[in-house]
Amino acid sequence: MNYKVNIGLEVHIELNTKSKMFCNCKANFGDEENKNTCPICLALPGALPIVNKDAITLAIKTGLATNCNIENKIIFDRKNYFYKDLPKGYQITQFYNPICKNGYINLESKIINIREIHIEEDAGKIGKNNCIDYNRAGVPLLELVTIPDFENAEEVIEFLKILKETLLFCNISDCKMQEGSMRVDINLSVRKDNMPLGNRVEIKNVGSFKSIKNAINYEIERHINLLENGYTINIETRKFDENINKTIFIRNKETIEDYCYFKEPDLIPINLSNKFIENIKNNMPMLPQEKRKIYKQKYNLSSNNINDILCNPKINKLFEDLVSIIKEPKEIANLISGELFKIINENNLNIEDLQPNINYISNLISLLLNNKISRDTYKNVFFEIIINNIEPISFIEKNNLYLVTDIDVIEYTVINVLKNNIKSIEDYKNGKEKALKYLIGQCMKEFNGKCDNNIIKDLLLKNINNK
Ligand SMILES: [Zn+2]
Known part of the structure; x- marks a missing residue:
């Protein structure tokens, strides 16, 4: 039986801004825990978000570099869920109106379409001793979502390498996967030829190109095995364990309704002028x-x-x-x-x-x-x-490292070397190419290597032929 694979990616990219998405706290990696926090990113009552203009600029740059249409209006939404690293109990994101839409990246052999790129804020993380570190809470993130145009791991890696190179050269993100500034979720489904898309499995937060390749190949094999044996694929979220080289079940997939999205009431829409976008375009490297x-x-x-x-x-x-x-x-x-x-x-x-x-x-x-x-x-x-x-x-x-270039000096040495190596001249004349190499080596020795090989060779040949 022939199977078709469809893979889509969600790539989270931490932006190279000095401060966070909605406050003035530093967006540094590796600082002392909870050093970079304030009432806004800790969600204290009454604190209101302020949009970071640099993050908007970098989002537009990313859109332009990936052939997207840029929206003139920036609107934020709330994604509601409860988790301990999320102080507000919701994440500010762009659900209904992503800033960039309908882009693409050219691979060697095909085009990968990008559905959208939206701006959001990162969550905190569980630090040492199970304490929560809110330094990362509110750091600006982009989420780039592709159409499931990939058919294998090689295409995914090629795409990610191009994306990473682009983000680095445009100074949008440092893309350090080991520090989490580029994180990849893989959506994968397998179907029999000519059938509609199969049930989709999501593999969360895969942390290196090697793991991405291994996770995809493992998951394709797992799906095909299940389908061959008459099972259906569960729609679920999995993670990749690098130690055992396998994906592991985490949870059944939430549906969109679980997050109760609605427009962010604390932020009014921002109108971007064409001039603002044009200016960014004109300054792209x-x-x-x-x-x-x-x-x-x-x-x-x-x-x-x-x-x-x-x-x-x-x-x-x-x-x-x-x-x-x-x-x-x-x-x-x-x-x-x-x-x-x-x-x-x-x-x-x-x-x-x-x-x-x-x-x-x-x-x-x-x-x-x-x-x-x-x-x-x-x-x-x-x-x-x-x-x-x-x-x-x-x-x-x-250090007297210049080559000897005086032809008379070189020729004098060449003639002396020939005088002392009559046998090598005969050998060369009898067709032994090695003898010429030996003679060049002898001359080089006289100059401590500081002479041009070709000049010596020419002078040797000239003087051998004169004999
Ligand atoms: Zn803050």
């Missing part, structure tokens, strides 16, 4: 998907190079700044993919702490491209720039 195209088509970079250059906005800025000075994208991409990541990994560096000096690096690349230094020197001095912020030109002069 180039999206990583767009950059990817340029790097591939114009710069002809490999996929590995492109992934490395787009892994982090800071690394990307370094690449683009260098390309704007030295028009050699491939050389620069290789320096980042090879040497920079090697230094970062071997020295356990945090990308965010790097302060690379663009002029130092561009000067160093110029020296290499103009055959003034060897590739070994290039790598060693690059290390000194990244780790010790060493100025390359004076460092190279001081």
Whole structure:
């Protein structure tokens, strides 16, 4: 029997705002418990919410980056439920009028449609010793809801990677899944071919790309097994346990009516002018998907190079700044993919702490491209720039690292080496290519490696042929 899988996602994204959604408390992660609270986010009687303009701006940016229509009117609703980490007994959200609607993200082979993106506030969390920590209560969140267009785990991961890259490059969220600033709920159903959508199971809060992939694959198999054996699928909420690599039943799915949604009476609707939205649009950075195209088509970079250059906005800025000075994208991409990541990994560096000096690096690349230094020197001095912020030109002069470029000096050495290696000349003339390599090596030795390989090779051949 053939089965079809439909997967939809609900992605919660914590926004990079300084303060919370409806008060001035800091929206920091990792602060001392209950440090960032006030009467508004603790829901003390009489306290009224005030909307955070930065959060609205970031929500619009997200909508524009994902091809959504942006609503001109912002209206909030109440979602009523009782839980100990929710001080008000309700969450302010957008149920009836989400700020962004009908967007999409292009994958390599298909389009994934986005139903809506709405703004809401986060709940608190259970801290140490089972005490409740309200630092997170009221932190601005976006919830992005897709249409169930995904058919397998690979498409889901591709979508989430593009989304994460986009949010990082637009400075919308830090997307740290381990800190909960990007959380994914998976809605999955399986049906027999040509049948309507099957019963849907929700897997809540899956915390890493690897777990998302494993949870989806496990759940598809579980559904197919049940259907094969004549069972029906229960509509329920499950969670993924990383230790046993399985999903586990949590509860039967609530229906919409359970939450008794109604319009938030403490907040009047906000009208957004077209000018306000237009202004945000005009200040959007180039999206990583767009950059990817340029790097591939114009710069002809490999996929590995492109992934490395787009892994982090800071690394990307370094690449683009260098390309704007030295028009050699491939050389620069290789320096980042090879040497920079090697230094970062071997020295356990945090990308965010790097302060690379663009002029130092561009000067160093110029020296290499103009055959003034060897590739070994290039790598060693690059290390000194990244780790010790060493100025390359004076460092190279001081340590006498320039290549020998005086042709007369090189030829003199070449002739001397040939005089002392008559056998190798004969070997080469008899077709042994290795003999030439040996002769190059002998000359290099004389220059302590500080000479251009090709110049030595040319001079060797010229002098061998004269003999
Ligand atoms: Zn507060």
